[in-house]
Amino acid sequence: xxxxxxxxxxxxxxxxxxxxxxxxxxxxxxxxxxxxxxxxxxxxxxxxxxxxxxxxxxxxxxxxxxxxxxxxxxxxxxxxxxxxxxxxxxxxxxxx
Amino acid sequence: xxxxxxxxxxxxxxxxxxxxxxxxxxxxxxxxxxxxxxxxxxxxxxxxxxxxxxxxxxxxxxxxxxxxxxxxxxxxxxxxxxxxxxxxxxxxxxxxxxxxxxxxxxxxxxxxxxxxxxxxxxxxxxxxxxxxxxxxxxxxxxxxxxxxxxxxxxxxxxxxxxxxxxxxxxxxxxxxxxxxxxxxxxxxxxxxxxxx
Numbered sequence: 450x451x452x453x454x455x456x457x458x459x460x461x462x463x464x465x466x467x468x469x470x471x472x473x474x475x476x477x478x479x480x481x482x483x484x485x486x487x488x489x490x491x492x493x494x495x496x497x498x499x500x501x502x503x504x505x506x507x508x509x510x511x512x513x514x515x516x517x518x519x520x521x522x523x524x525x526x527x528x529x530x531x532x533x534x535x536x537x538x539x540x541x542x543x544x545x
Numbered sequence: 546x547x548x549x550x551x552x553x554x555x556x557x558x559x560x561x562x563x564x565x566x567x568x569x570x571x572x573x574x575x576x577x578x579x580x581x582x583x584x585x586x587x588x589x590x591x592x593x594x595x596x597x598x599x600x601x602x603x604x605x606x607x608x609x610x611x612x613x614x615x616x617x618x619x620x621x622x623x624x625x626x627x628x629x630x631x632x633x634x635x636x637x638x639x640x641x642x643x644x645x646x647x648x649x650x651x652x653x654x655x656x657x658x659x660x661x662x663x664x665x666x667x668x669x670x671x672x673x674x675x676x677x678x679x680x681x682x683x684x685x686x687x688x689x690x691x692x693x694x695x696x697x698x699x700x701x702x703x704x705x706x707x708x709x710x711x712x713x714x715x716x717x718x719x720x721x722x723x724x725x726x727x728x729x730x731x732x733x734x735x736x737x738x739x740x741x
Contacts, residue, residue: 504651511665516561520561534568
């Protein structure tokens with residue numbers, strides 16, 4: 450493989466493909482795919498939100514922009530509200 | 546001595562994803578198994594090994610090559626590959642005179658069925674802007690020097706198309722079977738940042 454100046458974070462697998470840096474990124478991707486399928490929407494319904502989310506803050510880490518886009522889709526489709534999401538936060542923080 | 550094990554704190558973005566999943570499962574929109582299956586599908590079935598099969602077929606079957614260049618989505622579906630981000634496939638052919646390079650300037654559009662998920666550099670602002678502004682220099686930095694008399698064409702996936710580069714078949718491979726040829730095709734060559 451050709452080394453690239455941007456590739457330092459990649460995790461190679463078969464034929465050089467990157468999969469995920471962390472499990473939550475895989476969940477984020479799969480949830481978006483599943484929601485779009487379940488609602489019978491074209492993939493563009495999500496993609497346009499992702500583009501807007503990246504444009505809003507181009508230097509934000511990619512899957513954080515992805516998460517913002519997913520949240521905006523879920524809220525726009527009346528599947529959740531921001532308040533409900535705040536309340537659904539799992540309590541997994543370490544005790545003091 | 547007591548060993549207090551503190552579980553690693555979740556980053557806010559991880560919490561948010563967990564919250565979205567939990568809420569959608571609670572509402573019956575998603576089930577956890579379906580999400581697991583999609584993750585497994587991405588990890589196990591999607592990747593450049595699929596694109597490599599498409600390219601090797603095109604190198605060995607002229608009629609397939611014609612179909613691939615005419616209707617990429619249909620020709621790729623012949624080999625069993627399709628799905629999200631693979632609905633509008635356009636295959637662009639490298640020749641002695643033309644080198645093709647694929648980018649998505651606005652986000653990260655990428656043909657999942659044939660290449661899997663994009664590498665980090667593909668999603669980086671540096672690649673997304675420089676691929677358009679100074680493709681030759683970018684390519685040279687990535688180890689691929691394109692001769693001055695070869696035209697560089699840059700394809701921006703942000704339109705309603707996902708591009709796949711059909712690299713030139715390496716010389717001296719006339720006798721190789723399709724399967725062995727597929728093993729020579731790299732992800733980067735199908736994005737256009739590498740020549741075989």
